[in-house]
Amino acid sequence: MITVDRLYVRYDDTNILEDINLNLPTGITCAVIGPSGCGKSTLLNVLAGLQKNYQGLVQINGANPSPKKQTIGFIPQNYGLLPWLTVKENILLGLKIKKEAKQGLPRNLVDNLGLSNLLNRYPNNLSGGQQQRVSLARAFALKADLLLMDEPFSALDAITREEMQDVFIDLWQKQKVSTILVTHYVEEALYLGQKIIVMTSAPGGIYKIIDNPLFSDKNFRDREIFSSLSKEIRNYLKKAGSKNER
Numbered sequence: 001m002i003t004v005d006r007l008y009v010r011y012d013d014t015n016i017l018e019d020i021n022l023n024l025p026t027g028i029t030c031a032v033i034g035p036s037g038c039g040k041s042t043l044l045n046v047l048a049g050l051q052k053n054y055q056g057l058v059q060i061n062g063a064n065p066s067p068k069k070q071t072i073g074f075i076p077q078n079y080g081l082l083p084w085l086t087v088k089e090n091i092l093l094g095l096k097i098k099k100e101a102k103q104g105l106p107r108n109l110v111d112n113l114g115l116s117n118l119l120n121r122y123p124n125n126l127s128g129g130q131q132q133r134v135s136l137a138r139a140f141a142l143k144a145d146l147l148l149m150d151e152p153f154s155a156l157d158a159i160t161r162e163e164m165q166d167v168f169i170d171l172w173q174k175q176k177v178s179t180i181l182v183t184h185y186v187e188e189a190l191y192l193g194q195k196i197i198v199m200t201s202a203p204g205g206i207y208k209i210i211d212n213p214l215f216s217d218k219n220f221r222d223r224e225i226f227s228s229l230s231k232e233i234r235n236y237l238k239k240a241g242s243k244n245e246r
Ligand SMILES: Nc1ncnc2c1ncn2[C@@H]1O[C@H](COP(=O)(O)OP(=O)(O)OP(=O)(O)O)[C@@H](O)[C@H]1O
Pocket: 011, 016, 035, 036, 037, 038, 039, 040, 041, 042, 043, 202
């Protein structure tokens, strides 16, 4: 369970996040969408335990976010791979930090992600899609309490992005890890988020939380509700971008 109660983040005298309240049950995916600069990455950083300068209550399974108390997987915008480590070493990195590297490489995961022949390569010699697969392997190997992804697929071309969205859904179906992902794409939010949080522009707040009936439906674009729901979110985003119109 993820609980956020009256969360504020301030830099100097400016509120970046303002009065964020959230209750997310364990084992769901939640997509966060909102105008540029509204504080989406800041929210992820707070949940990851990377940012401590906040006010309010933030709890993951009843405790403040901390690498000592929970296992938190984090996939940043640039995949977060260490260029001086091989694919294999990058995948094992999280497990090493968790002191579980002795279990060795999670072979099924590596095979499912098509990484078996790339284990000795370095990240710079991989395509964007391959790098993203490595970062997913590292995150899912952890069997994390919470997986945070900051625009995980935005650097990929459209076809590879759609492939990676399917890869994510397949992995998630097997593990049902609680996941929060930030995205700029309405379609991505509709495919990957059981819940969709629409944020207001700076200072970031929650404009609307939507229960999404299209989650993980591979034919979601063909469903009748798709165009009305995506229109609704785009309208929310337009309004959310201009607080006066709320
Ligand atoms: N260390 C910092 N000091 C001061 N201001 C900061 C700092 N880090 C972030 N900010 C500001 O906080 C605001 C929110 O930034 P954040 O990166 O969380 O937004 P975002 O919604 O993820 O943006 P984008 O969609 O463009 O990636 C921005 O105005 C940013 O300039």
